[in-house]
Amino acid sequence: MKKILSLLLACALTVSIVGCGKSTTGTSESGDSGTKTETTGGANGNGPVELKMWVHVTDDTDEGKSYAERAAAFNEAHDDIKVTVEFIPRDGGGSGYEDKINTALTTNQLPDVITLDGPNTAAYVDAGIIAPIDEYISKESRDDYLPSIIQQGTVDGKLYALGAMESSVALFYNKDILAKYNIEPGTLENPWTWDDLFTAAKTITEGEGYPALDMRFNDIGEWYIYAFAPFIWSNGGKIIGEDGLTAEGIFNSPEAVEALTFFKKLVDAGVVSVTPEENNFELGKSALYLNGPWAIPTLENSYPDINFEAMPYPVSPKTKELHVPTGSWQYAVTAQSKHPAEAAKLVEWMTNTESVVSITKAIGMPPARKSAVEFLPEYQEGARKVLLDQLAKGGHARPLSVIYPIISRNFQEAVEAVLYGDDPQTVLDEKVQVIEREAQRYKK
Structure with a gap:
């Protein structure tokens, strides 16, 4: 107890x-x-x-x-x-x-x-x-x-x-800026892949002179696993085993490493900031914005000049399967x-x-x-x-596990470490050991 x-x-x-x-x-x-x-x-x-x-x-x-x-x-x-x-x-x-x-x-x-x-x-x-x-x-x-x-x-x-x-979380976009660069948004039937996201963000970043994509990397805590676990799921990976307690080979799987490597690619290319300014998208200083339904009333009521829309969550180019936060x-x-x-x-x-x-x-x-x-x-x-x-x-849905808070915290710490330059495989391997130690308390 x-x-x-x-x-x-x-x-x-x-x-x-x-x-x-x-x-x-x-x-x-x-x-x-x-x-x-x-x-x-x-x-x-x-x-x-x-x-x-x-x-x-x-x-x-x-x-x-x-x-x-x-x-x-x-x-x-x-x-x-x-x-x-x-x-x-x-x-x-x-x-x-x-x-x-x-x-x-x-x-x-x-x-x-x-x-x-x-x-x-x-x-x-x-x-x-x-x-x-x-x-x-x-x-x-x-x-x-x-x-x-x-x-x-x-x-x-x-x-x-x-x-x-x-x-849930969707990819909000500035319709005027995408139209300026002749970029077609993704649809439910044909969502953007990670490659599409990177290419669009790079094109706009080079043309506008600011990081085009805001992924709210400064919003630490539950946001990290909530918003970013779908990248791993779409890539064919999982966060934890079916028993909710097995992390080895899953939390640090090749699919997870590839997802975190993509985050690092975005940062290294300068198309996303680890410390974005507040209200970048609302003020027209970014063109692509990962956020949830709570952003819509603010955009509608406080920033009527922003011509925005939303497209589905980006998918892995490997599977093209749509997985979205819930x-x-x-x-x-x-x-x-x-x-x-x-x-x-x-x-x-x-x-x-x-x-x-x-x-x-x-x-x-x-x-x-x-x-x-x-x-x-x-x-x-x-x-x-x-x-x-x-x-x-x-x-x-996020993982159903009795040690969910431990999983969430270590996921956040792993992503943060990668964003600041650490090797994805090394970081995930280290976090697996932390999760496995906690899981032993619950394994029969």
Whole structure:
């Protein structure tokens, strides 16, 4: 237990992103149609089942307001289940919320439902914090989620968590500058390869006199594995073994070495800066920009003169397979809940079509359900559509491992070392030893 609790605390430092309850017949809002079914009272016939849910934000944020509104709607629609939401903000280092979960785990005081960040799912399962929900989620409902949502919530073949929102990274570009150099952007059917990216960035850099590509290399932390692991995946490699614990021959594979060598090539050629200035792209000082959906409102509202669009994530010239970053916050039923069926119904409600539309409108993250798109016209064209389309085609969750925070930190340190001139193979070999030492604590 001690090693699990210490790892979960480490998790806080790495993160950024139709229920069929068996014992109740509560009124529910369908994840797809919004229809309702009548209720006949509480699960035990003596009043409604009382559920508690913890979320990781304050109630005065746009995200928190969405959670509160959807929980209130759940209560209004159900006579036999009532939920109380507790808002527990994450501290600056991200530890406040996770600290409370750790304490509640040891004192047997976990609520019925919690939110958790996608990459930490495996650690939460291993710690005995959350329980599988497969039996409560119909195939029809499950098929409506983006594949990446199911992937990030599944551990050892069992579904533990569902999200209402997704996240990803695309290659934003200045349409005017690409047109100036007669450069055609990539498409979902024909995305740019690494070679295309390098050639375009080099052409623009030489013509404009500034590094054309901004990969946010100055944004250290979880951004590194989130944004750059897809280069390895697209190249046919992996970050960690299927057991989540084997790094030798995988973390330092030839495919990984080639991906990090490409980063070094970009830096050595001067087409990307390791320390870019803030708002380069927004100010027209770079033409290509790796970033997520959160950049779109800023560009639209604060920099209307920038004529921008987005193209899919670059692919390895070796495989040309599209792999894009995914992962955000999700809901799970805790293993200590005395009402798992009702709690699972709440999880599905908080991720049904109406809830997905609510959270997408509140904070602008891509919707987790396919059925939500028809209610979100902004995701039917332009950069937002590119982000959503590439998620559906090539979404790839970060590694599911109980030692994920260790993997993430060492990935970041390896990439940083290479950017500043170290040999990729040597660095990755060194980091493998660190990861393997930590993994030994969990290997049977």
